[in-house]
Amino acid sequence: MKKSINKIPYAAVVALVLLSGCAQTQVSAPQEVKKELRSVAKIESLGGAFQVPGGVSAAQSRVVFYRAAQSALTGVTSIFLDGRYHASVELGAWSALCYKTRPVEMGARQMRVGTQPNDLPDTITAMSLTPGQTHYVRVQQSADKPVLQPVAAVQALQELAGTRQQIHTISRVEQVCQEGVVLAIAPVTERITLPADTLFAFDRSDAQAMTGAGVQALDRWMASLRSDFSHMDHLHVIGHADPLGQPERNEKLAQDRAQTVRDYIVGKGLEGVRITTEGRGSREPVVTTCGRKATPASIACNLPNRRVVVMVTGQRR
Secondary structure: OHHHHHHHHHHHHHHHHHHHHHHHHHHHHHHHHHHHHHHHHOOOOEEEEOOOOOEEOOOEEEEEEEOOOOOOOOOEEEEEEOOEEEEEEOOOEEEEEEEEOOEEEEEEEEEOOOOOOOOOOOEEEEEEOOOOOEEEEEEEEEOOEEEEEEEOHHHHHHHHOOOEEEOOOOOOOOEOOOEEOOOOOOOEEEEEEEEHHHHEOOOOOOHHHEOHHHHHHHHHHHHHHHHHEEEEEEEEEEEOOOOOOOHHHHHHHHHHHHHHHHHHHHHOOOOOOEEEEEEOOOOOOOOOOOOOOOOHHHHHHOHHHOEEEEEEEEEEO
16 A cells, blocks of 8 residues: 555646646747747838839830728729739829830739628729839729729829839739939920900900800810820910900900910819910911001901910820
């Protein structure tokens, strides 16, 4: 009986040691998991602020995708080129890549937490990439879907101010950028003449006197400006009058017409463009053989003298 009594404490001690080791193992595992989870939570998805990129070689094009800081679209926008994943862009973020020069299809898909992911893009935008050029593409909202919209450089650079680089994903299409020279395109200045009689009722200059045909002419002209110019630096609006009537009246009439046209252009959302006005009265007629009295014949003859000229300075596409 003595021997059996002496062995019991020894076995108990061994069991206690084994149990204490198991207990330590069970306690340490959750601590390691928590530590690992904390390290995962610290991953940064956004990097540095946007800077204007340098030139790219003629063998490539650079594309800058970005989202404005404010949007009704929730979640991130995943971007694809030719069906392959490039990046997922958050609000107020941008992502750039260099790619081969060719026609491409750019897909956009909105990813929201808690929703079933879709294998197909929500929308597709076709675009031709120009050799050696940087293209800017903004994520816009159409209904509840994202649409990739090419944007002129001068507008994009304003909207990109304050955005940060999307860095948490890896592109499957990005190429190593080959540096090139930024080609400076000389600005051009073009003259557009708008007949005043088309814009305004005779001897009028106020917005209420603008004719329906004149408004339509201005709208068509502004649409052609946006189509023909990649960006505009300066619009100078010059009003002219015919020599009928008093010179002082004609000076004011010409200046007021130029100001009314300027106000209409600004009201249509032509932002980021310096617009100035000038009135030249009847000092620069294009027709000088008309009568000096206001008769139906002289009014019709002086039609080319009643005009608004717009000098547009910028870079054509």
